[in-house]
Amino acid sequence: MSETQHKLFTLKFDIKNKLGNDTFETDAEERAHITIKPEICRDCPHKKCLYACPTRCYNLIDGEVKFQYEDCVECGTCFLVCDQGSVSWSNPQGSFGIKYQLG
Amino acid sequence: MSNKTFKIAVLIKQVPIPSKMRATKEGLMDRSVASMMNPYCKHALEAALELKDTIGEEKTEIWVISMGPPNFEQSLREALSMGADHAILLSDRKLAGSDTYATAKALGTLIQKLGVNFNIVFAGLQTIDGDTAHVGPQVAERLGIPHVSYVEKIDFKGDHVVVRRILEGGNITYKVPLPALLTITNTANKPRGPRLKYAIRAKNEEIKVYSVDDIGLTAEEVGSAGSPTLVYRVKNVTHDRPPCQFMEGETVEDKVNMLAEKLRELVEASKAEAVEA
Amino acid sequence: MEDVSDYDVYVIGGGPAGSSAAWYLADQGINVALIDRGKPIGSKNVSGGVLWGHDLKVLDEEWWKKAPIERAIISKKIGLLTEDKAMLFDWDFEEWGHEPYVGFSILRAKFDRWLAKRAQEAGADIYEGIAVDKLWIEKGEVKGIVQAGDKFKSKAVIVADGANSRILINSGLLTKPFSQNDFYLGIKEVLTLPEETIEERFGLNSEEGTAFEFILGGLPKNIVAGGFLYTNKRSLSLGVVVDLDTLPLGIHSYDVFEYYKQHPKIKRLIKDAKEEEYAAHFVPKGGLHMMPPLFGNGYVVVGDAAALCFSNGLVINGNGPAIRSGIEAAKVVSEAIKIGDTSSKFLSKYATSLKSTYVLENLIRFKNVEKFKDNPRIYSTYTPFILNFSEKLLREENKPREHLVKLLKQELKEAGINSIKAAIDLSGVRYL
Incomplete structure (x- = not known):
C-alpha cells in the first residue's frame, strides 16, 4: 500500500470543532503573547508551524501565514519548530489564556 | 497618604460563577456557591487603574468598596492585587435581602461615612446576577453627583472628564464635571491581571469591615425591611x-x-x- | 523595590515539583511563596495522567488517601498498532491491586490544586494567576525574581515552571537552546464515560484502573509516535505523544491523535465516551543531553523544567521524578537557608542527592535509550512486520499452513527488513 493511501491522509478532521470544550480567558489583542514576523514567514521554506500547532493557530491565508492567538494552549510547539526566528513566544500575562479544568 | 490628591472609588460586587448561579426558595441569589468578581466591576476597576496610570501612581489612590457576605473579601483582595490601594467591605446580616434601592442607600451612606472626598466613582454597568444596572446611578443620586452610565471611553481633563456613552446604533459624548459616577461597559477596556508587587501587599492589607450600625443606619432602612421591591415568585429555568x-x-x-x-x-x-x- | 524581601524562597510554578518543594519548605518553617501563572493554580498543567510511586510519602505517609486521585492502576497493557491491526501484551499483577498501590491515574488540574493547597496549609503563601518574568541575576548570582519589571529579593529560588521553561529561557540559563529534538508533543483528550461502563469495559472493580500504552507503527513518513489510554473515575485520558522532529509537512499533529482515536481497537475502548477537554503539552524527552544546570548561585531547577522526566518506551514517568526532585531540592534549600549559604557550591548537594535517587540514576543509566526508543524503524518497519507476521501465523484458512520459519522468511523479505540492520537495531535493546 502506498504511503499516501494511509488513513492519516484521508482524515477529514477540523480541530477547531473540539476547542469549544476548552476554557479560555482571552486577553486583549495588543497583549497577545505570541507574535510572528510575516516578512520572515513569507520566505520560510517549510512553514512547519501550520502542521505542528495542535490547535491550528497558524493558517495560510492568501499565501500568508496568519497567527491567531485566541486558541493557543501555550504548549510551545511553534516556538520550537520555527527555526527562522519569526515566532516570539512568551506566556500570557497571569490568569489569561488556557484554563484546563481537568488537565 | 495626604499627597495622594486624586481619590477614586470603585464599587465591586462578587457574583456566583455563571454555571453555578441559582436562586434560593426565598428568591435570593444563592451565595454559597463558587463565586468571582462581577466581570463588569473588573472593567470598572480597570478604568480606575488606567486613570491612575494617566494621573500618576504617586498622586492617585483607589478605594474598592463592596457590600456583601464576608467571602466577598476574595474579590476585594483580587482588586488589591491588581493595584487598588484600599478595600472596604460593608457586611452585616441585616443587609440580607436588600434590593437595589436599599443597596444604593447603604453604599451611598458608607461612602459618605468614609469621609473621603472621592473625585470620581466607578461602577460596573450592571452585575451578571441581578442585571438591573440600578445600583450605580442610585448611589450617584445618594451622593448628589452627576452620573453617566454605559461609558466605554474616558478622557481625563483635570477638573472634568469627557466620556463616550454607548447607545444602540451610536454614542453620545458628554463633558462631565467632577466628582461624578460612571458605570463602565465591558467594551471599555481589557482588565489587567494581578501583579506580584500588589498581590504581596494585598496579602497583608487589612480589609476594613463596616456594619450597618457603623454607618449609622438601622435594620429597618436596609435589607428586606428597607427594600420596596417584593419578590413575587422565583423560578429556576434550566x-x-x-x-x-x-x-x-x-x-x-x-x-x-x-x-x-x-x-x-x-x-x-x-x-x-x-x-x- | 530592591530592598524588599518578603520571602526567603520563591518557588516558580505550581506543578507537582513546585508544590512539593513549597510544602516541604513550609513544613521546615521556611518563609516561602509559591507563584503560578494559572488561575486557579493547576489550570495550565497537563500530563498523560498517571502518577507512579509514592514520592509524596515524605510529606504525608497517607497522601494517596487524601489526594484527589482517580483510580489505582492495577494492570498495564502495552500494545502495537498499525492501521488495521493491533496486538496487546496484558499484564495483571496481583500485588499492584493492593494498598498502598503502585500508581494512580490523576487529572492534573484537580490534583495540582490539592497539592498546592497542602503547601498552603503547611504555611506557604500562594500567588495564583501571576506570571514571573525571569530570575533576577546579578554577577552570576540569582538575587531573586522579576515580575512585571519589579524585583523581589530572596535567598533562593526554585525554578519549577515546567517543560517549556520560560524562566530558564528568559534568564539565559539554558545550556543550549531548546530544539524540536528535545520534546515530544503530547496531545490528549479527556473523554467522559459512566463509572459502571468503565469498570465493566475494562474489567475493573470500583477504585481500580488500568493503563494502556501503544506504539503507533506503520505511520507514513516514518512518524515516531506513541499512544496512551488511562482510566479515570468517570473518564478516560486518551492521547498521543508525537516526536515533533519526525512530523512531516502536510500532516497536522492533531491528525495523528485523531487517527489513533479512530483506530478500530481504540474506537471500541472509547465507545460512547463524550469529549470533555482537549489539551496539548510538551513532554521533555528527558535525559542528560538536554538538561539545564540543576543548580547555581541562589537557585535550583526541578521537575520538567530540569528535564527530569524518564521514558524508555515501556514506562514513562514525569510526575514521580518531578515530586522527588522538588523534595530533594527543598531539603537542600532548607538546609542552605538555615546555615545561610545558598552558594552554588552548597546547592550542588541537590544534584548529588538526586544522583542517589532513581530520578537521576535512571537518566544516567538509560542515557542512550533514545537510540532504541526513537529509532524510526521500530515504528515504520518492525511493528507492521510483527503484526503482519502474527496475523498470518494465527489465521486459520482452508489451505495447508506454512512452517513458521518459512513464513518468517517470507514476511521479512516482504517487509524489506535487512537482517544486518535489524540485528543492529535489535541490539539497541541493551539501552533499555
Whole structure:
C-alpha cells in the first residue's frame, strides 16, 4: 500500500470543532503573547508551524501565514519548530489564556 | 497618604460563577456557591487603574468598596492585587435581602461615612446576577453627583472628564464635571491581571469591615425591611445547550457556503411559518 | 523595590515539583511563596495522567488517601498498532491491586490544586494567576525574581515552571537552546464515560484502573509516535505523544491523535465516551543531553523544567521524578537557608542527592535509550512486520499452513527488513 493511501491522509478532521470544550480567558489583542514576523514567514521554506500547532493557530491565508492567538494552549510547539526566528513566544500575562479544568 | 490628591472609588460586587448561579426558595441569589468578581466591576476597576496610570501612581489612590457576605473579601483582595490601594467591605446580616434601592442607600451612606472626598466613582454597568444596572446611578443620586452610565471611553481633563456613552446604533459624548459616577461597559477596556508587587501587599492589607450600625443606619432602612421591591415568585429555568451544528467543508469557502445555505433555509422556514400563521 | 524581601524562597510554578518543594519548605518553617501563572493554580498543567510511586510519602505517609486521585492502576497493557491491526501484551499483577498501590491515574488540574493547597496549609503563601518574568541575576548570582519589571529579593529560588521553561529561557540559563529534538508533543483528550461502563469495559472493580500504552507503527513518513489510554473515575485520558522532529509537512499533529482515536481497537475502548477537554503539552524527552544546570548561585531547577522526566518506551514517568526532585531540592534549600549559604557550591548537594535517587540514576543509566526508543524503524518497519507476521501465523484458512520459519522468511523479505540492520537495531535493546 502506498504511503499516501494511509488513513492519516484521508482524515477529514477540523480541530477547531473540539476547542469549544476548552476554557479560555482571552486577553486583549495588543497583549497577545505570541507574535510572528510575516516578512520572515513569507520566505520560510517549510512553514512547519501550520502542521505542528495542535490547535491550528497558524493558517495560510492568501499565501500568508496568519497567527491567531485566541486558541493557543501555550504548549510551545511553534516556538520550537520555527527555526527562522519569526515566532516570539512568551506566556500570557497571569490568569489569561488556557484554563484546563481537568488537565 | 495626604499627597495622594486624586481619590477614586470603585464599587465591586462578587457574583456566583455563571454555571453555578441559582436562586434560593426565598428568591435570593444563592451565595454559597463558587463565586468571582462581577466581570463588569473588573472593567470598572480597570478604568480606575488606567486613570491612575494617566494621573500618576504617586498622586492617585483607589478605594474598592463592596457590600456583601464576608467571602466577598476574595474579590476585594483580587482588586488589591491588581493595584487598588484600599478595600472596604460593608457586611452585616441585616443587609440580607436588600434590593437595589436599599443597596444604593447603604453604599451611598458608607461612602459618605468614609469621609473621603472621592473625585470620581466607578461602577460596573450592571452585575451578571441581578442585571438591573440600578445600583450605580442610585448611589450617584445618594451622593448628589452627576452620573453617566454605559461609558466605554474616558478622557481625563483635570477638573472634568469627557466620556463616550454607548447607545444602540451610536454614542453620545458628554463633558462631565467632577466628582461624578460612571458605570463602565465591558467594551471599555481589557482588565489587567494581578501583579506580584500588589498581590504581596494585598496579602497583608487589612480589609476594613463596616456594619450597618457603623454607618449609622438601622435594620429597618436596609435589607428586606428597607427594600420596596417584593419578590413575587422565583423560578429556576434550566435548559440544555441548543443543538449545535458545525459547518463542514474542505475550505473556508465551502463552510461559508454551507452556512449561507443553512441560513437561507431558516429564513424560508420562518417565512413559511409566518404565512401559515 | 530592591530592598524588599518578603520571602526567603520563591518557588516558580505550581506543578507537582513546585508544590512539593513549597510544602516541604513550609513544613521546615521556611518563609516561602509559591507563584503560578494559572488561575486557579493547576489550570495550565497537563500530563498523560498517571502518577507512579509514592514520592509524596515524605510529606504525608497517607497522601494517596487524601489526594484527589482517580483510580489505582492495577494492570498495564502495552500494545502495537498499525492501521488495521493491533496486538496487546496484558499484564495483571496481583500485588499492584493492593494498598498502598503502585500508581494512580490523576487529572492534573484537580490534583495540582490539592497539592498546592497542602503547601498552603503547611504555611506557604500562594500567588495564583501571576506570571514571573525571569530570575533576577546579578554577577552570576540569582538575587531573586522579576515580575512585571519589579524585583523581589530572596535567598533562593526554585525554578519549577515546567517543560517549556520560560524562566530558564528568559534568564539565559539554558545550556543550549531548546530544539524540536528535545520534546515530544503530547496531545490528549479527556473523554467522559459512566463509572459502571468503565469498570465493566475494562474489567475493573470500583477504585481500580488500568493503563494502556501503544506504539503507533506503520505511520507514513516514518512518524515516531506513541499512544496512551488511562482510566479515570468517570473518564478516560486518551492521547498521543508525537516526536515533533519526525512530523512531516502536510500532516497536522492533531491528525495523528485523531487517527489513533479512530483506530478500530481504540474506537471500541472509547465507545460512547463524550469529549470533555482537549489539551496539548510538551513532554521533555528527558535525559542528560538536554538538561539545564540543576543548580547555581541562589537557585535550583526541578521537575520538567530540569528535564527530569524518564521514558524508555515501556514506562514513562514525569510526575514521580518531578515530586522527588522538588523534595530533594527543598531539603537542600532548607538546609542552605538555615546555615545561610545558598552558594552554588552548597546547592550542588541537590544534584548529588538526586544522583542517589532513581530520578537521576535512571537518566544516567538509560542515557542512550533514545537510540532504541526513537529509532524510526521500530515504528515504520518492525511493528507492521510483527503484526503482519502474527496475523498470518494465527489465521486459520482452508489451505495447508506454512512452517513458521518459512513464513518468517517470507514476511521479512516482504517487509524489506535487512537482517544486518535489524540485528543492529535489535541490539539497541541493551539501552533499555
